């Protein structure tokens with residue numbers, strides 16, 4: 001059985017096909033999924049998915065790319081974190097990929113938002129789901145400063161260097177691989193995956209985006225997460241069942257509220 005540790009089932013392209021997706025998940029042996037929240041406005045939708053289905057859970061947080069949305073306070077996040085089936089804070093982090101005309105100095109609002117999420121994670125005891133893109137130096141710096149070794153979590157949809165992976169592992173974080181691991185151009189990422197200890201690896205789809213080969217370019221769904229596991233098994237020279245089992249156990253260990 002496989003777990004999709006990061007998907008966006010509340011997004012319209014997936015939400016409208018939920019019964020088909022759940023059937024495909026069952027067929028593919030994907031028995032659980034974590035539905036990720038990206039705005040406070042969206043929370044009710046992801047929470048309804050988690051409340052409505054035994055094998056779905058959700059997070060609470062505001063994605064760094066979302067600008068014209070309600071800004072969360074620590075108290076806002078803690079109130080959501082206290083609700084049933086909320087097992088993580090995020091997704092949060094830094095994304096300097098779409099700076100446009102702005103400089104990194106102009107992105108203080110993102111760093112401040114990230115700090116709020118880390119404080120909520122520490123106060124609630126829930127793990128962080130971290131998104132970092134073109135911003136790994138600042139992501140690690142803010143995380144070190146705010147967490148003081150007291151935060152847990154995962155670097156999701158990992159695409160960074162070996163050095164960043166080592167830093168994340170040193171902070172006690174997990175590393176989650178998506179369908180990008182299967183892309184022809186991702187040789188560097190596969191070499192990173194080869195050294196991340198299996199007991200710190202998670203797998204995800206980040207669906208509806210980033211469908212793994214052989215579905216690249218199509219709408220992704222949690223049913224495709226075994227393709228990520230297959231690639232990870234190949235990179236590590238392990239049996240597929242070993243990777244499926246380990247990533248499922250890691251999911252339970254990190255998001256420990258899923259088992260209570």
Ligand SMILES: [Zn+2]
Pocket residue numbers: 091130131132156157
């Ligand atoms: Zn993300």
Ligand SMILES: [Zn+2]
Pocket residue numbers: 006008036091206
């Ligand atoms: Zn995401």
